[in-house]
Amino acid sequence: TNFVQVQIRTIAFRQENQAESAAALVRAGASLDSLALASSLDTYRYRGGLHNLKPLIDVEEPYRSHAAAMQPGQISPIFPYREAYAFFRLEQRLPADTAEYSRYVPEIQSVFQARKRDAAWKVFMQEMETRFPATVDSAILARIEADSALLFTPTFVNDNPAVVVRVDDRHTLTEGKLRSTVSRQAMTSGDERFGRSIEKALREATEELRLLAAADADRFRERPEVTARHADSRDSALVDAYLKETVVAKITFNREEFAAYYAEHPEEFREPAQVKVDRIAAADSAAAFEAARRLADGADYGYIAGQYNIGVSDGTAQEWAPLASFPDNIRNDLDTLTIGRSTRPYNTSDGWIILHVADRRPGRVKPLADVEMKIREVMFRRKFAEGLDRVLAVLKQESTITRNEAEIDRYFGSNK
Structure with a gap:
C-alpha cells in the first residue's frame, strides 16, 4: 500500500468554515482546480492544487493517511495542516512502480x-x-478527575495512601503517588488534556508494577548481572527521587504569574509571519537559475515573470499565507527576505519554481488562554532550576563532600 502511486489535488484555507464551504461547493460540482487557483493558501494553488504522481510513502502527512484509504474521485475530510485547514481529492491511484x-x-x-x-x-x-492482573479503584480515579481545577495548586498533590492500582500486596500504586505523577506530567506536557494525563500515568504505572512483580517472581534481583546494573543505577535513582520530593513537589503556579509572563514576553506567543508571494514556474533548471540571476541583479520581477513563467497563473500574488504553510526549506528562505526580494530556485515535485515576496506582515499574538499551558511549561522549568539551586546550596553548606581524584580522572579520561 505504501508504494502505490497517487496523485492528489489540494486546497487549504485559513479558517475551517472556509474549507467547509469550499468542500460543499466541490461536492456540489464546483471545479476544485478553479477554487484552488483562486483561493488556496498552499503553493500548489498555481497548478490548481494538483500534485505530481508519486508513491504514497512520499506523500506528506496527514495527506498520506487519508489517501491510503481513498479511491480516485473521493474527497477527503477537512483536517488541520500547517496552521490552515485543508482537504483534497484523489485524482489517480496506480499500482506500485517496481523499478x-x-x-x-x-x-x-x-x-x-x-x-x-x-x-x-x-x-x-x-x-x-x-x-499479573491488576485491579483499579474507579472511585479514587473519579476523585482525582474531580480535582482537575486544582491541578496546578498545592491542594491537588497529597500523600493519600489509598491504593488505586493493585497487582498484589507488594506491588501497588497509591493515590498520592498517582497524583504526583499526573501533576509532573501536566507541568511538562504542554496542552495535553487532563484526562489524557491520568490515562497515561495510570497505564505506565500499571505496566511498571507488572514488570516489577514479574522480576520478583522470577528472582531477577538475585541474578549477578541485574545486581550489578542495579548498583550502577541506584545513586542516580536516589538523586532523581530526592529532587522530585524536595523540588518538584513544592512547585506551584497562579494566574497572576501567567499573566505577568505573557505581558513581558509577547513575541514568544506571536504566530508565524504571513506573506504574499508571487511565483515563477520555470521550464527547466537552466531557465530557473537564469531568471533567479537576473532578479538578483535587480531586474523587474513583472518583466522576468512574463519572460520565464510557464505556470497556469500569471505569477502574481494571491492571498496572505502563513509562513508555516510552506515547506521548511522554502519557509526558512522566505523568513529572511524583505519585500521585493526573490528566493533561489527550488526543484520541487512540480518542477522548478522561484518565489517573490510581494508583501509581508507579522503574525498576531495568541491570546493568553491559548498559550497558558506553554507558559506553565516554561515556568515549571524556571522554578525547577531555582528550586534545584536552593537545594544544592543547602547541600553544599551542610554536607561533607569527598573528592576521589583518581576516579574523576578515570571518568574524564585524564592521562595524569
Missing part, C-alpha cells in the same frame, strides 16, 4: 523492524497482563 523498489529497501527494512519490536513488546505486555 523504484531498490530505492526504498532500507526504509522498508526499518519499518518492518520497528513493527516487529512493537509487536513483540505488545505480546510480552499482554502476557504480563494475564500473568
Whole structure:
C-alpha cells in the first residue's frame, strides 16, 4: 500500500468554515482546480492544487493517511495542516512502480523492524497482563478527575495512601503517588488534556508494577548481572527521587504569574509571519537559475515573470499565507527576505519554481488562554532550576563532600 502511486489535488484555507464551504461547493460540482487557483493558501494553488504522481510513502502527512484509504474521485475530510485547514481529492491511484523498489529497501527494512519490536513488546505486555492482573479503584480515579481545577495548586498533590492500582500486596500504586505523577506530567506536557494525563500515568504505572512483580517472581534481583546494573543505577535513582520530593513537589503556579509572563514576553506567543508571494514556474533548471540571476541583479520581477513563467497563473500574488504553510526549506528562505526580494530556485515535485515576496506582515499574538499551558511549561522549568539551586546550596553548606581524584580522572579520561 505504501508504494502505490497517487496523485492528489489540494486546497487549504485559513479558517475551517472556509474549507467547509469550499468542500460543499466541490461536492456540489464546483471545479476544485478553479477554487484552488483562486483561493488556496498552499503553493500548489498555481497548478490548481494538483500534485505530481508519486508513491504514497512520499506523500506528506496527514495527506498520506487519508489517501491510503481513498479511491480516485473521493474527497477527503477537512483536517488541520500547517496552521490552515485543508482537504483534497484523489485524482489517480496506480499500482506500485517496481523499478523504484531498490530505492526504498532500507526504509522498508526499518519499518518492518520497528513493527516487529512493537509487536513483540505488545505480546510480552499482554502476557504480563494475564500473568499479573491488576485491579483499579474507579472511585479514587473519579476523585482525582474531580480535582482537575486544582491541578496546578498545592491542594491537588497529597500523600493519600489509598491504593488505586493493585497487582498484589507488594506491588501497588497509591493515590498520592498517582497524583504526583499526573501533576509532573501536566507541568511538562504542554496542552495535553487532563484526562489524557491520568490515562497515561495510570497505564505506565500499571505496566511498571507488572514488570516489577514479574522480576520478583522470577528472582531477577538475585541474578549477578541485574545486581550489578542495579548498583550502577541506584545513586542516580536516589538523586532523581530526592529532587522530585524536595523540588518538584513544592512547585506551584497562579494566574497572576501567567499573566505577568505573557505581558513581558509577547513575541514568544506571536504566530508565524504571513506573506504574499508571487511565483515563477520555470521550464527547466537552466531557465530557473537564469531568471533567479537576473532578479538578483535587480531586474523587474513583472518583466522576468512574463519572460520565464510557464505556470497556469500569471505569477502574481494571491492571498496572505502563513509562513508555516510552506515547506521548511522554502519557509526558512522566505523568513529572511524583505519585500521585493526573490528566493533561489527550488526543484520541487512540480518542477522548478522561484518565489517573490510581494508583501509581508507579522503574525498576531495568541491570546493568553491559548498559550497558558506553554507558559506553565516554561515556568515549571524556571522554578525547577531555582528550586534545584536552593537545594544544592543547602547541600553544599551542610554536607561533607569527598573528592576521589583518581576516579574523576578515570571518568574524564585524564592521562595524569
